[in-house]
Amino acid sequence: MNIIRTQTVSAPAPCPVVIDPARLEREFADYLRDESRLTAQPVERIYLPETLADMCDAVRRCAADGVSATISGARTGITGGAAPVESKAIISIEKFRALGELKRDDIDGRYYRSVGAGMTLADFQTQRHQYADGVKPRQLFYPIDPTETSAQIGGMIACNASGARTFRYGATRDWVRAVTVVFANGECATIRRGEIIASDSCFLLEASDGQQTTIPLMDITLPETKSSLGYPLRRDMDAIDLFIGSEGTLGAIIGAELYLAPAPAHRLYLNPYFPSEPDALRFVKQLRSMAMMRRGKPVNETGAALDVLAIEYMNPETMEFMRAKREADGASSHVPPLDETARASLFVDIAFDTTDALQAALPVIESLLAGCNASAKQAWAGTQPADLLEMKQFRHAVPESVNNRIAELKRQDPAIIKVGTDMAVPDEHLDDVMALYRDTLTGAGVEFLAYGHIGDNHLHVAMFPHSKAELDVQIELYGRMAKRIVAMGGSASAEHGIGRSKRKYLKIQYDDSILNGLRSVKTALDPNELFNRGVLF
Numbered sequence: 001m002n003i004i005r006t007q008t009v010s011a012p013a014p015c016p017v018v019i020d021p022a023r024l025e026r027e028f029a030d031y032l033r034d035e036s037r038l039t040a041q042p043v044e045r046i047y048l049p050e051t052l053a054d055m056c057d058a059v060r061r062c063a064a065d066g067v068s069a070t071i072s073g074a075r076t077g078i079t080g081g082a083a084p085v086e087s088k089a090i091i092s093i094e095k096f097r098a099l100g101e102l103k104r105d106d107i108d109g110r111y112y113r114s115v116g117a118g119m120t121l122a123d124f125q126t127q128r129h130q131y132a133d134g135v136k137p138r139q140l141f142y143p144i145d146p147t148e149t150s151a152q153i154g155g156m157i158a159c160n161a162s163g164a165r166t167f168r169y170g171a172t173r174d175w176v177r178a179v180t181v182v183f184a185n186g187e188c189a190t191i192r193r194g195e196i197i198a199s200d201s202c203f204l205l206e207a208s209d210g211q212q213t214t215i216p217l218m219d220i221t222l223p224e225t226k227s228s229l230g231y232p233l234r235r236d237m238d239a240i241d242l243f244i245g246s247e248g249t250l251g252a253i254i255g256a257e258l259y260l261a262p263a264p265a266h267r268l269y270l271n272p273y274f275p276s277e278p279d280a281l282r283f284v285k286q287l288r289s290m291a292m293m294r295r296g297k298p299v300n301e302t303g304a305a306l307d308v309l310a311i312e313y314m315n316p317e318t319m320e321f322m323r324a325k326r327e328a329d330g331a332s333s334h335v336p337p338l339d340e341t342a343r344a345s346l347f348v349d350i351a352f353d354t355t356d357a358l359q360a361a362l363p364v365i366e367s368l369l370a371g372c373n374a375s376a377k378q379a380w381a382g383t384q385p386a387d388l389l390e391m392k393q394f395r396h397a398v399p400e401s402v403n404n405r406i407a408e409l410k411r412q413d414p415a416i417i418k419v420g421t422d423m424a425v426p427d428e429h430l431d432d433v434m435a436l437y438r439d440t441l442t443g444a445g446v447e448f449l450a451y452g453h454i455g456d457n458h459l460h461v462a463m464f465p466h467s468k469a470e471l472d473v474q475i476e477l478y479g480r481m482a483k484r485i486v487a488m489g490g491s492a493s494a495e496h497g498i499g500r501s502k503r504k505y506l507k508i509q510y511d512d513s514i515l516n517g518l519r520s521v522k523t524a525l526d527p528n529e530l531f532n533r534g535v536l537f
Helices: 023-029 050-066 121-125 153-158 277-289 316-332 355-368 387-412 427-443 469-488 501-507 513-523
Strands: 003-005 045-047 069-072 090-091 111-116 131-132 135-143 176-182 189-191 204-205 210-214 252-259 266-269 307-314 344-352 381-382 448-453 457-465
Touching: 003 189, 003 427, 023 307, 045 050, 050 069, 050 090, 050 189, 050 252, 069 131, 121 153, 135 153, 153 252, 204 381, 210 513, 266 355, 266 387, 277 307, 277 344, 277 355, 307 316, 316 344, 316 387, 316 448, 344 387, 381 387, 387 448, 387 457, 427 448, 427 457, 427 469
Parallel strands: 003 204, 045 090, 069 090
Antiparallel strands: 111 252, 131 135, 176 189, 176 252, 204 210, 266 344, 266 381, 307 344, 307 448, 448 457
């Protein structure tokens, strides 16, 4: 069946709302911006719903008044999607934090929990997800692991967030069993995976009064790599996938059911250092060839195999940048001592069923490192959660330091903004994309860092403009590199979504016929552009 049926939920009282300008300015100034540093003008009202009925009432009131609204969560996004630039209202999902009981799907046997869209990833990850298997408890975990754990679940679903462990587990889409959505007419529906499948190249949206709207679909070929490019349209798609990655433009997600994965019994966390970037890339490709699973599919059929969860990278410029941070911070730094011979670094997370399997793998890993001019003895390694925390703090210190550096430059010239890429390519183009970044940016004299999810050929390249003229050059270079990456079969937006700041890159990814197809879906579901106006389009 291809019908999305919505229902009316009556509110016993109006949704809480703040309309006093003085209070809006005093208490809610942060709601006007997100981590993109894009800041909007003050809005007329901010709704603070606590229940589904509240949310439906808030949307109905905006629709009746002809007021566009931005859905607001933790505002950790870096593409401007949560900045209410073209909205007169904000609807916050932050109070939707309920957590349901652990349940098991009767059909596929997977475990899942319901969770409010306002719960942070950190809070969800630290919950005790455990079930009894005979006399032995079994631990589960939520495997999606973006760098910013203060992100809220709703926002992660809205942009199909991924992160380091996408290498092994895929993106958010692969772990969403159901979403509860409030539509532009103020009605709602819970959409479960596998229950509503498109037919005749469309869905039908049926309101509670029986009125139907056709949602036209088309086949879009997505890149063979990580991507967050709006609606992943297919003529036979599952309805739930319209909303995952939609960036709040089709409806407000207020809750979800999320699948959980069996927690690895043992893990090895390894932070090896390499004398050159080519050595590090060689190790990545060799380790990747031994990976047992990747995005849910086996990639190793013969020979030694390792259950690699994540592979992260820091290029030589990033290593120098972090050495400088350690020197500046002193004892308080989360950056470990970095030998001057360490020109590039990786973080590798590998899972094992037993300690014997872990011990047996060590000589294999040592041999791989030695073949890439590195040494296990010089690597930073650990097997305990505390070790992982320290290594993640080191990794997280990179984007934090980048943002601080941009803030310094902006104080010198207010026109400065952050220029950071979010692109990925298929496996066969790893060397090509690394050469593209280095040749393009070094040749233009651009100060830059490259770091991130190299297991998926997905690096974040941060550029540092020192003037408005340099900023203009870097933005032009970004577009030039995006065209080359799309030509390689890659993605112009791998994990952060399009938001407001990357709309021009969506036009590089897709031609007008596809963009018109995406807009037709938006028009069908939100004809008056009530939700997140200016995002994607």
